[in-house]
Amino acid sequence: MTRHSISPRKLLPLISFSVLLIATFALQERAMSYLGLNLLFNLTIPIALATIGQLLIIMVNDIDLSVGAFVSLVACVVSTLLVQHPWLGWLALAGLVLAYAALGALIHRFELPAIVVTLGMSFIWGGLALVIMPAPGGTSPEWLRALMTVKPPLAPMAVVAALLIAAAAHLLIMRSGIGTVLRGLGGNSRSVARAGWRLSGLYALTYGLAGVFGVLAGLTLVGLYTSSGASVASSYTLLSIAGVILGGGEFIGGRVSPIGAVLGALTLSLAGSLLAFMHISPDWQIGAQGAVLILVLAARLLFTRREALL
Amino acid sequence: MNTSQPVEAVVALRGVHKQFGAVRAIDGIDLTLAPGECVGLVGHNGAGKSTLVNLINGTLKPSRGEIDSHVTRGGRGSAIRSVFQELSLCPNLSAAENLRIAHPTLKGLGWRRRAGAEIRASLDQVFPGHGIDTDARVDTLSIAQRQMIEIAIGFAPRGGQARLVILDEPTSSLDAGIAEQLLAYVERFCAEGGTVVFISHMLGEIFRVASRIVVMQDGRVVAERASQDFDRDSLVDAMGHVAQHAPSADRRRDAEGASTAGAGASGETVIEDAAGLSARRGEIVGLAGLAGHGQAEALARLYFAGTSGWRAPRQPRMAFVAGDRGRDGVLPLWSILRNLSLSVLPAGARRGAVDRHAEATLGHDWQQRIGIRSDDLGNPITSLSGGNQQKVLFARALASSAPIVVMDDPMRGVDVGTKQEVYALIRAEADAGRTFLWYSTETEEVCQCDRVFVFRDGKISAELSGAEISEERILAASFEMQEN
Numbered sequence: 001m002t003r004h005s006i007s008p009r010k011l012l013p014l015i016s017f018s019v020l021l022i023a024t025f026a027l028q029e030r031a032m033s034y035l036g037l038n039l040l041f042n043l044t045i046p047i048a049l050a051t052i053g054q055l056l057i058i059m060v061n062d063i064d065l066s067v068g069a070f071v072s073l074v075a076c077v078v079s080t081l082l083v084q085h086p087w088l089g090w091l092a093l094a095g096l097v098l099a100y101a102a103l104g105a106l107i108h109r110f111e112l113p114a115i116v117v118t119l120g121m122s123f124i125w126g127g128l129a130l131v132i133m134p135a136p137g138g139t140s141p142e143w144l145r146a147l148m149t150v151k152p153p154l155a156p157m158a159v160v161a162a163l164l165i166a167a168a169a170h171l172l173i174m175r176s177g178i179g180t181v182l183r184g185l186g187g188n189s190r191s192v193a194r195a196g197w198r199l200s201g202l203y204a205l206t207y208g209l210a211g212v213f214g215v216l217a218g219l220t221l222v223g224l225y226t227s228s229g230a231s232v233a234s235s236y237t238l239l240s241i242a243g244v245i246l247g248g249g250e251f252i253g254g255r256v257s258p259i260g261a262v263l264g265a266l267t268l269s270l271a272g273s274l275l276a277f278m279h280i281s282p283d284w285q286i287g288a289q290g291a292v293l294i295l296v297l298a299a300r301l302l303f304t305r306r307e308a309l310l
Numbered sequence: 311m312n313t314s315q316p317v318e319a320v321v322a323l324r325g326v327h328k329q330f331g332a333v334r335a336i337d338g339i340d341l342t343l344a345p346g347e348c349v350g351l352v353g354h355n356g357a358g359k360s361t362l363v364n365l366i367n368g369t370l371k372p373s374r375g376e377i378d379s380h381v382t383r384g385g386r387g388s389a390i391r392s393v394f395q396e397l398s399l400c401p402n403l404s405a406a407e408n409l410r411i412a413h414p415t416l417k418g419l420g421w422r423r424r425a426g427a428e429i430r431a432s433l434d435q436v437f438p439g440h441g442i443d444t445d446a447r448v449d450t451l452s453i454a455q456r457q458m459i460e461i462a463i464g465f466a467p468r469g470g471q472a473r474l475v476i477l478d479e480p481t482s483s484l485d486a487g488i489a490e491q492l493l494a495y496v497e498r499f500c501a502e503g504g505t506v507v508f509i510s511h512m513l514g515e516i517f518r519v520a521s522r523i524v525v526m527q528d529g530r531v532v533a534e535r536a537s538q539d540f541d542r543d544s545l546v547d548a549m550g551h552v553a554q555h556a557p558s559a560d561r562r563r564d565a566e567g568a569s570t571a572g573a574g575a576s577g578e579t580v581i582e583d584a585a586g587l588s589a590r591r592g593e594i595v596g597l598a599g600l601a602g603h604g605q606a607e608a609l610a611r612l613y614f615a616g617t618s619g620w621r622a623p624r625q626p627r628m629a630f631v632a633g634d635r636g637r638d639g640v641l642p643l644w645s646i647l648r649n650l651s652l653s654v655l656p657a658g659a660r661r662g663a664v665d666r667h668a669e670a671t672l673g674h675d676w677q678q679r680i681g682i683r684s685d686d687l688g689n690p691i692t693s694l695s696g697g698n699q700q701k702v703l704f705a706r707a708l709a710s711s712a713p714i715v716v717m718d719d720p721m722r723g724v725d726v727g728t729k730q731e732v733y734a735l736i737r738a739e740a741d742a743g744r745t746f747l748w749y750s751t752e753t754e755e756v757c758q759c760d761r762v763f764v765f766r767d768g769k770i771s772a773e774l775s776g777a778e779i780s781e782e783r784i785l786a787a788s789f790e791m792q793e794n
Binding site: 175177180181183184186187188190191192194195196197253254255 | 369384385386387388392394398399400401402403407408410411412414416417421422
């Protein structure tokens, strides 16, 4: 039925990921193993989850500058409260998701700029995290540690998790009915309202889902690190935005790709590892990630121009 | 009156008023819509048609008065559907996905397949042979195809049945053949007991489909009669504009004789492109043919070739009037004045800063000349009705000193009276030496031109000038090759 040719622009996230992966394997062939792949990617799992959260927000034409602080706060809650008082811990996490949903409804209801509101919220999340955990420490709940160190057959946990996240996000956002409505919100919210939907409910749902992915990111983070701190995930804000854009998403118009975004997150972490294999100081890591971002965006621009000419 | 018994009415409005702040948008309307009738709704821009539509479909609540309906009205699952003039699909979704948004019962596994089947069935019914890929993202489709999808979504069952469909300027971006398919379908739909409210500035279409015509002016119904009781002149009269078709056409022919003679003597060619498009100074050149046959692309090519550069020159070579207002015309966050003065900013700047006084004078001047309906040019542009927004875009182009004005179907959704004013303005500017390139889907407009290029499949299929310009010649040149 579908007779769309896949444009090179859509394949760009996969191409850029493959190029970096091949380069990594060429420099360090031991990375091409079960253990090597796991080491290469397992710290990407929480970033990929946070990236999906960011993608949901960007999908409705907003941007979330509080992802990093939020994931850090979740990590603090998980490594203290959830270990000591599991019930209270889960309650707190549910409360955080609800707070995100309420923020979404508020931003829409009063037509506030999301960039400002989330920037402000990032200080609140950060402050709460410091209150809970003034100094880095804590432990991971046993089950969580066990889950994150499980060794599935065939492919390592990191790869399996990345595939799972991509598939789940794709089903939720691209295939499901409600995901379609939420994408429509980014495309033309007036048309969605005219069709009889309550917009504040939809925005609350979008932000709430983003909050769920933020909580998942915090959980997996603690499972991997077995400890946390108030600013453990502060780099996630920019990494998640970069991941969405690397993955073919656009800032406005509801044009996003969850699979691309997961690939984008993997690409960014590869860019960092590649430097290590090239024996370049990790100080350059952020610069390298930036360079990858600029290269991929430049390629995308070229493809877009060529498509426009055809 | 031929109003039916109230029990039967799909929707009945009694003494309905709607007020926005101090503005009376709807000022006491009684209207009954019965099954099986097609009501033509006409009125000039700002007469209150859109507000009336939003009252009928339940988007707005009346300030006073009652609206009764025995079908589901408003919300998802509404049996009253509206297809709006400004395209209101989600451009990032496919046709099938857009249907999902308006569909209350499309749920569970396999909804995509069912959505695709439903929208295709509806498209096949209204526009047989449409050739639209319902899985393609809407922003990859042409504006005519998007409009067709919107109409098809309006008529689709959507888990119930469409009882009343309100079509607001549905044919403004469709070419004649496809518009005819729609009109034929509207007749069939009404014959089967459906009701249609048909809003159009193309009076021929209204006469073609409407069984009853309702004329609005300043938020009131000023005339309401069976359509055979109107003729073109009495309808235009009722709308509050003086009927003027034959005289203006004669005047045009005279003026044209004079101006072509003048142009022949002095008119150096100011535009010539590889595809064969050319224009002389002071000439109005039309681009005609079926919608989507490469006219807009030809204009864009010409415009970008002539204007792209790192610096905006003080004396621009070309100015552009957009047809797709939302996409390439209006800056929705800016005021009316700023939207208008955009094209003259480099010329009016003093040491890099905007001369606010000159800007205000210019705005005031053009508000007078082109009749922009607003008390304050500082209001946001989106506070204006569609036709008035379009006037601002005209003013933006004409206010610049550009010797060439490129117009991409600029009269979409503009009422008859305004059109006549703008025709006169364009003619006057042309006589003063400006060159116009004018793409239009309406034959009436193309006939205002001195020379016409007819496009077919992205190429120029005919060049007509002077007395050769006629509806028959243009249609012949648009269709010729499609036989074989």
